[in-house]
Amino acid sequence: MNRAEKAALQLRAVAVLRTLKRSRTYDELAELTGLPAGDLNRYVNGHVLPGVERARETVESIGREELADELRSRVSVDDEGYVDNSAIVFDQSFLDLVAPVAAESFAFERPDVVLTAATDGITLGAAMASYFDADIAYAKKRKETAVEEFVESRQRLASGIELTYYLPADAVSAGDTVLVVDDLIRSGETQELLLDIVAQSDATVGGVFTLIAVGDEGMDRARQITDAPVGALTTFDDR
Numbered sequence: 001m002n003r004a005e006k007a008a009l010q011l012r013a014v015a016v017l018r019t020l021k022r023s024r025t026y027d028e029l030a031e032l033t034g035l036p037a038g039d040l041n042r043y044v045n046g047h048v049l050p051g052v053e054r055a056r057e058t059v060e061s062i063g064r065e066e067l068a069d070e071l072r073s074r075v076s077v078d079d080e081g082y083v084d085n086s087a088i089v090f091d092q093s094f095l096d097l098v099a100p101v102a103a104e105s106f107a108f109e110r111p112d113v114v115l116t117a118a119t120d121g122i123t124l125g126a127a128m129a130s131y132f133d134a135d136i137a138y139a140k141k142r143k144e145t146a147v148e149e150f151v152e153s154r155q156r157l158a159s160g161i162e163l164t165y166y167l168p169a170d171a172v173s174a175g176d177t178v179l180v181v182d183d184l185i186r187s188g189e190t191q192e193l194l195l196d197i198v199a200q201s202d203a204t205v206g207g208v209f210t211l212i213a214v215g216d217e218g219m220d221r222a223r224q225i226t227d228a229p230v231g232a233l234t235t236f237d238d239r
């Protein structure tokens, strides 16, 4: 491992510890990691970097299950089953930790573009795009002023309401591999529109990833449209 790789590993370990510290005391973090609270304080505050071995152990200890647990501890679900995941989608550092774990767990091929839907998918999309060194593109529910050409996809939802998403036509090129992501998949209606935009752009779906699947309906709907890997960090029961 060269010096730059070591430094990157050490900084990633600090990012892991900072993310875990957000909802914990130093004593709780010490219990979780097995590292002394005083050392953790110095790492989190940036006074000292963890040694390479400690850094490796810290990074490797945060896999899919641990990130899913952290997500669940921050998300609340109301009586009607609506999910408040703002403590997750507003935390770019957390999403930056999710990206490599998601990429590895579901073996997504490297995309040219990560596509999501405004609004709440954007921060996850940015994290995934940054990890893969790909472009980020997000479809919106209205046409952006000054953009001349759009790919648009429209659907009448089960509720009877019409939903349309618009993407600037040059955001995805023919032949691109596109990873479609969103913070949450429930009915899969949003995914269906995004996957349709990929198809209309003559691009290829490289995978579908979401932080939270609510029930199986939306994930199954995506799997019917694409043979690429479709995965969620965690699944919540539908009510």
Ligand SMILES: O=P(O)(O)OC[C@H]1O[C@H](OP(=O)(O)OP(=O)(O)O)[C@H](O)[C@@H]1O
Binding pocket: 117, 118, 119, 120, 121, 182, 183, 184, 185, 186, 187, 188, 189, 190, 191, 218
């Ligand atoms: O699988 P589905 O049933 O389509 O639901 C998932 C979509 O719902 C939410 O977005 P919303 O439409 O509320 O827009 P927002 O991100 O602007 O809040 C969420 O961010 C997903 O995009």
